[in-house]
Amino acid sequence: KAGVTQTPRYLIKTRGQQVTLSCSPISGHRSVSWYQQTPGQGLQFLFEYFSETQRNKGNFPGRFSGRQFSNSRSEMNVSTLELGDSALYLCASGMGLAGTTQETQYFGPGTRLLVL
């Protein structure tokens, strides 16, 4: 089985621009979560999608949004980029069965975003 894939792997943007990151989960997985990793704040949860619905959200401003498609692929969008948005954005997928969190999340390699 192919693992979680994220595109692009690297991205350079300037302040004020917007960016869209993509995540393809492992085949059969229905849950996709996004995390931001920075040296200062560590790994922080952004949001989680299951069956095209946002199921959980972290403490990030509204500039951060996401969506999930019927094939479970997910996109994350950041509008009006700020220097502080420079980070490694990690996507994780899981079976996401309702009512249980025993399913393991599998992480992709991440997209490294640099905002200049």
Added chain:
Amino acid sequence: AQSVTQLDSQVPVFEEAPVELRCNYSSSVSVYLFWYVQYPNQGLQLLLKYLSGSTLVKGINGFEAEFNKSQTSFHLRKPSVHISDTAEYFCAVTEMDSSYKLIFGSGTRLLVRP
């Protein structure tokens, strides 16, 4: 609110020596516990997890961890480390509800020296 504390930001150790990476958590409800490893320029890889049952959990690459409910700890151990174990290690928890939100510790960098 749940939180995870990894007190050691960096742990240097010589090759073939034992190592313990510490993790403590706080939560008002029952949790699942995880250890992930991150090699340079890569994503996170699951080492092991505690869901229920035996408090001693064995994972990949010879790592194991012990869940201690009274001390709210989930320390990671390996009896003999290799150079290839040099990486960042993250402890994480998720609460036993329908949320898949993982709360991560700040990470511990394991540096294995020859």
